[in-house]
Amino acid sequence: MTGLQPIEALVSSHLNAEWRVHSRRDVSGRRRAEILNGLGVAVFVKFTNPPHALRKAQCEAMALERMAEIPGVRTPAVIGAIEMPDGQAALVLEAVRAIYPTSASWEAAAEMVVALHRSTDTSFGLDHDNFIGDFDQDNSRSDSWPQFYAGSRLTPMLRRLETTNIAEAQEIDLLWRVIEGLDDIAIEAAPPSLLHGDLWPGNVIFDERGPLLIDPAVSFGDREMDLAFGRMALHLAPHLAFPDAFYARYESLAPLPSGHEHRAHLWQLWPLLAHAIQDGRDWMPPLVAAAQRCRDEA
Numbered sequence: 001m002t003g004l005q006p007i008e009a010l011v012s013s014h015l016n017a018e019w020r021v022h023s024r025r026d027v028s029g030r031r032r033a034e035i036l037n038g039l040g041v042a043v044f045v046k047f048t049n050p051p052h053a054l055r056k057a058q059c060e061a062m063a064l065e066r067m068a069e070i071p072g073v074r075t076p077a078v079i080g081a082i083e084m085p086d087g088q089a090a091l092v093l094e095a096v097r098a099i100y101p102t103s104a105s106w107e108a109a110a111e112m113v114v115a116l117h118r119s120t121d122t123s124f125g126l127d128h129d130n131f132i133g134d135f136d137q138d139n140s141r142s143d144s145w146p147q148f149y150a151g152s153r154l155t156p157m158l159r160r161l162e163t164t165n166i167a168e169a170q171e172i173d174l175l176w177r178v179i180e181g182l183d184d185i186a187i188e189a190a191p192p193s194l195l196h197g198d199l200w201p202g203n204v205i206f207d208e209r210g211p212l213l214i215d216p217a218v219s220f221g222d223r224e225m226d227l228a229f230g231r232m233a234l235h236l237a238p239h240l241a242f243p244d245a246f247y248a249r250y251e252s253l254a255p256l257p258s259g260h261e262h263r264a265h266l267w268q269l270w271p272l273l274a275h276a277i278q279d280g281r282d283w284m285p286p287l288v289a290a291a292q293r294c295r296d297e298a
Contacts (some may be wrong), residue, residue: 004123006082007036007090011043014079029202030133032088035095036173043079049134053089059130059160060091063197070117070194074212076112101206103245107185109204109211110249116213117193117223117254124220132198132217135274136159138211139219146186148221149270150179157273171288178294184264185266185294187257189222198271200233201242224260228267236286265293270272 004021017039025035032047048056064075075094083089101109108261125148126139130269138156142148158175161167167175178185196203205212227250234242268290278285 003085004113007043007045007092008038010080010082011038011041015039015041022044024115025277035039039065044076044093046091046093047084048089048091050087052131052136053087054083056079056131056134057089057091059128060216062128063130063218064093064214064217066078066115067194067196070115073112074210075216076212076214080231089231094150096205096207096212096255098205101204101211103128104207104241105211106243106246107249108200109206111253113196113199113226114250114253116196120191120192121220124189126219130219132218132274133278137219137256145167145189145192145222146182149186149225149267150182153270154179154182154273155268157277160277161273164277166276167284171284174288174291174295175269175273178266178291181295182266184262185297186222187256187259187263189224190218193223194225195219195226196205196220197226199229201230201240207234208212222267223254224256225261225267225270227256227260228264229271231264232268232271262293262297265290265297269294 008020019039019041021036021038023037026032027035027044035044036043036045046057046060048054051091058081061078061081064078068077068155069071070076076096078093079094081089081091081174122173123143125141129139130137135157140152142152154175158172158179162172163177195218196213197219200216203213203215205214226295227247230242230246272283272287272290
């Protein structure tokens with residue numbers, strides 16, 4: 001089909017057989033995505049936008065492959081990442097025949113996240129920078145989790161927010177005060193765990209064999225952060241939250257340190273900042289509320 005020749009060539013090389021698209025189905029959410037069918041093989045294609053379109057697709061491919069190397073963790077199989085004629089890039093994965101999860105399915109997902117978090121390193125960050133959505137993500141290595149979170153996560157996002165007209169001056173000032181006092185709230189994570197980086201129920205899918213993790217933005221950090229991402233939905237959109245069975249199973253296998261419920265507000269600042277920058281003023285009230293709770297509990 002017109003415009004899909006690079007993907008057809010990539011899949012043909014992967015299969016070592018000629019593969020052509022016979023039909024396509026749009027499955028776009030926030031970003032353009034399609035299921036392409038041909039020669040008895042279906043692929044899932046996620047399109048990334050400039051700038052750095054190809055690098056975004058390559059980083060996600062590397063993250064999926066890295067996670068899939070961990071015993072007990074599954075991701076869709078990566079076919080490749082390729083530039084497209086229109087300036088976009090395409091991440092091509094083997095399509096998953098998804099099914100609806102049960103309570104047992106979510107317990108299995110928790111077991112998979114525990115396996116992910118048991119993959120550890122000696123420092124925070126990663127051996128390369130990557131992206132979360134369209135935002136670049138600084139993964140410069142650090143021996144201190146509070147310093148890494150302040151310097152490589154919160155500060156870049158807050159500086160982006162300052163360039164918009166979304167936040168008021170007193171809100172920006174509150175967020176800077178949280179960053180400056182972060183050592184009084186955060187604790188050192190030992191050891192640094194491999195984080196999914198954008199862990200919410202929409203980034204866990206299921207097939208007949210069980211759960212698979214998708215759409216990662218990996219780095220090594222405090223595992224509390226992954227769990228706090230999912231808990232954020234409990235307050236903002238409960239129907240999008242992980243069910244209780246997920247958290248209960250995770251805690252039974254890998255209990256979180258004391259006080260994690262209070263620190264969750266701190267870890268939620270980063271995704272809330274991203275949403276405010278990307279989606280506008282409606283995200284400022286929950287962001288400011290989380291920042292104020294951090295100040296109150298310091």
